[in-house]
Amino acid sequence: MVALTINGEHVKVPGGTSIMDAAKEVHINIPHLCYLEGLEPYGACRVCVVEVEGERRLIPSCIREVSEGMKVHTHSARVRHARRMLIELLLANHPEDCFTCERNQKCELLKLAYEICVGDVRFEGEKPSFELDETSPSIIRDPNKCVLCGRCIRVCHDVQTVRVIGFANRGPETKVVTLLENGLGNVECTNCGQCIHVCPVGAIKERSCVDEVWTALEDPKKHVVVQEAPAIRAALGEELGLPVGTLVAGKMHAALKRLGFDVVFDTNFAADLTIMEEGNELVGRITGKIKKPLPQFTSCSPGWIKFMEHFYPELMENVSTCKSPQQMFGPLSKTYYAEKTGIDPEKVVSVSVMPCTAKKFEAQRAEMTDSGYQDVDYVLTTRELARMIKEAGIDFLTLPDEPAEPLMGMYTGAATIFGATGGVMEAALRTAYKLVTGRELESLDIKPVRGMDGVKTATVDVDGLEVKVAVAHGLGNARKLLNETKAGKSPYHFIEIMACPGGCVGGGGQPYGFDMAARAIRGEVLYKEDKELTLRRSHENPSIKKVYDDFLGKPLGKKSHKLLHTKYTKREMT
Amino acid sequence: MERILLKDVDIPNLCEIDVYIDSGGYKALEKALKMTPKEVIEEVKRSRLVGRGGAAFPTGLKWEFTRKEKDEPKFLVCNADEGEPGTFKDRVLMKNNPHLLVEAMVIGGYAIGANKGVIYIRGEYFEEIGRLNKAIKEAREKGYIGEGILGSGFSYELQVYRGAGAYVCGEESALFESLEGGRGCARERPPFPAQYGFMGKPTAINNVETLCNVPAIINNGGEWYSRIGSPASPGTKFFCLSGHVNKPGVYELPTGITLRELIEEYGGGVKGEFKASLPGGVSSSLVTDTDVKLDYKSVADAGSMLGSGAVIVINSSTSIVDVAKSCIEFFVRESCGQCVPCREGTRRANEILGRFAGGKGKVEDIDLLLELGEVMYDTARCGLGQAAMNATISAIKMFKDEFMGRVES
Numbered sequence: 001m002v003a004l005t006i007n008g009e010h011v012k013v014p015g016g017t018s019i020m021d022a023a024k025e026v027h028i029n030i031p032h033l034c035y036l037e038g039l040e041p042y043g044a045c046r047v048c049v050v051e052v053e054g055e056r057r058l059i060p061s062c063i064r065e066v067s068e069g070m071k072v073h074t075h076s077a078r079v080r081h082a083r084r085m086l087i088e089l090l091l092a093n094h095p096e097d098c099f100t101c102e103r104n105q106k107c108e109l110l111k112l113a114y115e116i117c118v119g120d121v122r123f124e125g126e127k128p129s130f131e132l133d134e135t136s137p138s139i140i141r142d143p144n145k146c147v148l149c150g151r152c153i154r155v156c157h158d159v160q161t162v163r164v165i166g167f168a169n170r171g172p173e174t175k176v177v178t179l180l181e182n183g184l185g186n187v188e189c190t191n192c193g194q195c196i197h198v199c200p201v202g203a204i205k206e207r208s209c210v211d212e213v214w215t216a217l218e219d220p221k222k223h224v225v226v227q228e229a230p231a232i233r234a235a236l237g238e239e240l241g242l243p244v245g246t247l248v249a250g251k252m253h254a255a256l257k258r259l260g261f262d263v264v265f266d267t268n269f270a271a272d273l274t275i276m277e278e279g280n281e282l283v284g285r286i287t288g289k290i291k292k293p294l295p296q297f298t299s300c301s302p303g304w305i306k307f308m309e310h311f312y313p314e315l316m317e318n319v320s321t322c323k324s325p326q327q328m329f330g331p332l333s334k335t336y337y338a339e340k341t342g343i344d345p346e347k348v349v350s351v352s353v354m355p356c357t358a359k360k361f362e363a364q365r366a367e368m369t370d371s372g373y374q375d376v377d378y379v380l381t382t383r384e385l386a387r388m389i390k391e392a393g394i395d396f397l398t399l400p401d402e403p404a405e406p407l408m409g410m411y412t413g414a415a416t417i418f419g420a421t422g423g424v425m426e427a428a429l430r431t432a433y434k435l436v437t438g439r440e441l442e443s444l445d446i447k448p449v450r451g452m453d454g455v456k457t458a459t460v461d462v463d464g465l466e467v468k469v470a471v472a473h474g475l476g477n478a479r480k481l482l483n484e485t486k487a488g489k490s491p492y493h494f495i496e497i498m499a500c501p502g503g504c505v506g507g508g509g510q511p512y513g514f515d516m517a518a519r520a521i522r523g524e525v526l527y528k529e530d531k532e533l534t535l536r537r538s539h540e541n542p543s544i545k546k547v548y549d550d551f552l553g554k555p556l557g558k559k560s561h562k563l564l565h566t567k568y569t570k571r572e573m574t
Numbered sequence: 575m576e577r578i579l580l581k582d583v584d585i586p587n588l589c590e591i592d593v594y595i596d597s598g599g600y601k602a603l604e605k606a607l608k609m610t611p612k613e614v615i616e617e618v619k620r621s622r623l624v625g626r627g628g629a630a631f632p633t634g635l636k637w638e639f640t641r642k643e644k645d646e647p648k649f650l651v652c653n654a655d656e657g658e659p660g661t662f663k664d665r666v667l668m669k670n671n672p673h674l675l676v677e678a679m680v681i682g683g684y685a686i687g688a689n690k691g692v693i694y695i696r697g698e699y700f701e702e703i704g705r706l707n708k709a710i711k712e713a714r715e716k717g718y719i720g721e722g723i724l725g726s727g728f729s730y731e732l733q734v735y736r737g738a739g740a741y742v743c744g745e746e747s748a749l750f751e752s753l754e755g756g757r758g759c760a761r762e763r764p765p766f767p768a769q770y771g772f773m774g775k776p777t778a779i780n781n782v783e784t785l786c787n788v789p790a791i792i793n794n795g796g797e798w799y800s801r802i803g804s805p806a807s808p809g810t811k812f813f814c815l816s817g818h819v820n821k822p823g824v825y826e827l828p829t830g831i832t833l834r835e836l837i838e839e840y841g842g843g844v845k846g847e848f849k850a851s852l853p854g855g856v857s858s859s860l861v862t863d864t865d866v867k868l869d870y871k872s873v874a875d876a877g878s879m880l881g882s883g884a885v886i887v888i889n890s891s892t893s894i895v896d897v898a899k900s901c902i903e904f905f906v907r908e909s910c911g912q913c914v915p916c917r918e919g920t921r922r923a924n925e926i927l928g929r930f931a932g933g934k935g936k937v938e939d940i941d942l943l944l945e946l947g948e949v950m951y952d953t954a955r956c957g958l959g960q961a962a963m964n965a966t967i968s969a970i971k972m973f974k975d976e977f978m979g980r981v982e983s
Contacts, residue, residue: 043762043913043955044912044913044914044955045913045914046913046914046915046953046954046955047914049952049953057951057952057953057960058952058953060762060955063762064762064764078952081949082949082952082953085915085945085946085949086914086915086949086953089914089915089918089919089922090914090918092918092922093918122938122942123922123925123926123942124925125922125925126921126925148911148912148917167757167911169911170740170742170757170758170908170909170910170911171906171907171908171909171910171911171917171920171921172906172909172911172917172921173911174910174911174912174917
């Protein structure tokens, strides 16, 4: 342990602790900008500087470790003065469009400027006029707002190991770029959107389709249907004044109806459907009826899919051919639903609400047109839906709980846990057990695959067959399992990969933040809903039985193959 | 006046190994290899040699710190990325006497326990790069580099690495980043290079001129060296005299000679009337007192720094505002862009000084510049940002009337 004093108070912390962390022991949260918990400290903004007796200069507290006998002052006049000047310098260059900025009310720079009392910007400054990067269907980057804190680069490199952005140039020309400035849409970007979460300002945002959705809703000739991913119900409330960990499934359906959607379905239905297809595929691979390699990888995370197509195309055959729930729902909304109701599928506008920025990309993939139309027309993020609810003046908190339309809206507990890391695995095992043994799995909670560990493994006894499974969330974590598989050394039968840390509850379209504790809580909310639902196995969902009886035939059948399965494309490395 | 490093510089073809050996070259290496590494370090410590790149850190101590580290392998890196405006001294050494540096690098490697040395050289020094590579090849052929040097158990490899033109890569931690293939951006310290340098390994990094003192120290003893020049920082120093002087150039002189002596006796006097000098290049503060002794301590006591010895002389026809503006422009361009105070501070200072230069200054901006300078000194990650405002601040303090004269009425 290292003993030091901070603002005169004695503190003992383990060696290697940063001054910033040590200060928390004396109830001081040192203001900071480029530092973000969960990322390596970078020490470039210098906002977190403190005074250390005996040092000639101020010391960045995020990156400097404590030492024995150190005497630290966290808010001396010299420190406060320097912090103000540093923020003043950043503001001198920053566009003054706070009113219309995506990060209005959620901007760390604005908050910091207020909190550390920057009174005036005394520098003329220059407003940069860089070109926006609008090449991606998911993410827009505005380098003019960038404060060069490097958080997006750190999350892309260190957490996701995708490494498509980096600093270029030097001095005033420094900017975050993609290779040859080709733009996110033309590099290996997986569209995971974790960069959005870590950006302290409005320099990275989703490509919004709020206006397009409003236009569709107002068009009397259109029939607009909507689906919402499992993770939305665990996070939407946060954007609308509720604490983290509030399940808002009923209010979410109610709000969507009031926004004017013609029919409100639920992606959870399609998640159950995914399990039917994917569970059967897994059993087929294990029994040898399907001549494809093991382990089978899940395919519902479009960030992971694009990552695989770029970085691990040799594992393409291992990836389940099942479309993601969003993309199973899409074609069904323009075939099954249209047929049932006699609505001209041409008039159907299929909207999804996703916790995910990569879903915007996925919906636009050329192969996602099996209904004869673009299967999913518009993808809204959790944040975009929240803004629409606010724009419409819907008083979310007083809304009644309302169900989704059962035809494609009824769901089981197995579906709702799709939103948390490990959930797809657990859901699939519940059904696969039944498929293999003909009996129901007694103990439904497969706890080893739950929680926030980066890689989780379990062995499930299926009538004497030891089914080995693994789960990874965050692409950096996924690499361990992928490299093992690539080397032919994977002991697993089934592997779930989610691109985002925490799974979909931590998706790029969720309420801003890189707080893993909050993501864990959202996941727990979904497990709680699962526990409380009467039906907890996908194959028990009456609407699923109905869609097979009335329309699809059987899992992995001809119609399923056409509408619910897909293929992948090897993508070039830039 | 006695020269140490440039002693043999007039001998024709000194850059050829046979000529170098004939003039006493590689004798120091032979001697050093018969000493223990610790004895070599002790000898350097006795000389009280300090770093000639600007920071004036005691060289023997730096070597001792590196040697004491347990982590392996260790590296010796020579900082030959001479980029400070007005500095052109290392070039003279590398061009005329490359073997002196090679010999020093082998001795240094032996002393700190490194089997690998790298000379990180400014990219534009084409001729010097060629000469150093040739010298290394010759030294290898003669057995001064390679396996079991001169029958000792010491093996050493030496390599030249070309920089890509960024001034900041002369900053030691940015240099390591560049050497490792990264962006030339300064690292946070601690950890210092002695613990965490090139490839994260214990590294001693020394300036060309610093290293080139070592063979003479080994040959003649540290005691001998410590009696040359100013007692506080003994030895000779290369002064790169430029600006408004009649005979600009590189002069190797004992530390402690006065600025006046340098200008009058060696530089042929000022062109015009003396106004001020930047004794350590654009990173240093102005001095107006020509009686200041040119050694590290005396210049620091006068409120400036000797730095790498780039003495720039400014005459009375020059506007100090323009000098400050010109200095800061350099730093705007050369900031690595990583930390806020340097990246943003330099350009805001440039913006304000631009207004003064154009006669549109504001009175309140004078204090703002001083304030900015303080914050940059206090918070910038590396020496570049910390020192970027030195010239400006000293200009304001010494010649405030010139700034007031550029205020918009």
